[in-house]
Amino acid sequence: QKEVEQNSGPLSVPEGAIASLNCTYSDRGSQSFFWYRQYSGKSPELIMSIYSNGDKEDGRFTAQLNKASQYVSLLIRDSQPSDSATYLCAALKHGNKLVFGAGTILRVKS
Amino acid sequence: NAGVTQTPKFRILKIGQSMTLQCTQDMNHNYMYWYRQDPGMGLKLIYYSVGAGITDKGEVPNGYNVSRSTTEDFPLRLELAAPSQTSVYFCASRPPGLAGIEQYFGPGTRLTVT
Numbered sequence: 001q002k003e004v005e006q007n008s009g010p011l012s013v014p015e016g017a018i019a020s021l022n023c024t025y026s027d028r029g030s031q032s033f034f035w036y037r038q039y040s041g042k043s044p045e046l047i048m049s050i051y052s053n054g055d056k057e058d059g060r061f062t063a064q065l066n067k068a069s070q071y072v073s074l075l076i077r078d079s080q081p082s083d084s085a086t087y088l089c090a091a092l093k094h095g096n097k098l099v100f101g102a103g104t105i106l107r108v109k110s
Numbered sequence: 111n112a113g114v115t116q117t118p119k120f121r122i123l124k125i126g127q128s129m130t131l132q133c134t135q136d137m138n139h140n141y142m143y144w145y146r147q148d149p150g151m152g153l154k155l156i157y158y159s160v161g162a163g164i165t166d167k168g169e170v171p172n173g174y175n176v177s178r179s180t181t182e183d184f185p186l187r188l189e190l191a192a193p194s195q196t197s198v199y200f201c202a203s204r205p206p207g208l209a210g211i212e213q214y215f216g217p218g219t220r221l222t223v224t
Contacts, residue, residue, distance in 0.1 A: 043200055043215035096122055096141060100152035
């Protein structure tokens with residue numbers, strides 16, 4: 001079992017719709033979780049971080065964490081073509097090491 | 111601040127050759143990391159460092175070596191290049207303090223071993 005699992009996609013949504021990206025993790029000791037966006041040929045950039053159960057909102061992005069279910073999600077409202085990218089979920093392990101999922105490809109169609 | 115810089119951007123190596131990937135950060139960050147990313151995959155941690163003189167293995171350290179003689183620099187050494195090391199390599203850094211502070215990534219080095 002991979003430590004952080006994501007559906008590889010691609011996830012296709014029409015412009016203006018809500019994109020929902022999901023991630024599960026296996027290590028119950030992980031306390032901090034991150035969503036990175038990565039455009040093709042570029043380095044990852046941090047979109048959201050979440051540490052507590054519940055929702056965290058930042059503009060069009062909402063991260064959700066459910067530690068009991070070991071589940072993290074990212075919602076993107078009013079999706080734009082510029083949101084088309086690969087989204088990487090990461091969990092922070094003991095020793096300040098990030099473990100990444102393989103990423104979900106998101107395509108927003110105009 | 112330039113942030114995290116990596117050189118070279120691209121490199122083609124022959125099997126058995128060696129090279130050093132350079133990484134420098136000017137943000138005075140204690141923590142530095144080396145990742146590799148294979149096509150369609152997430153990032154895998156190769157080595158990391160919590161400060162000058164201190165390094166530790168990550169998930170996939172075989173075939174690589176690192177050193178950390180200064181806060182700014184964290185070079186990654188490939189001694190005997192193999193085709194399995196064809197990948198994109200990212201260096202990252204972050205400041206000390208609360209766990210979960212953002213890691214800043216460099217632009218990456220695309221390495222091909224043939």
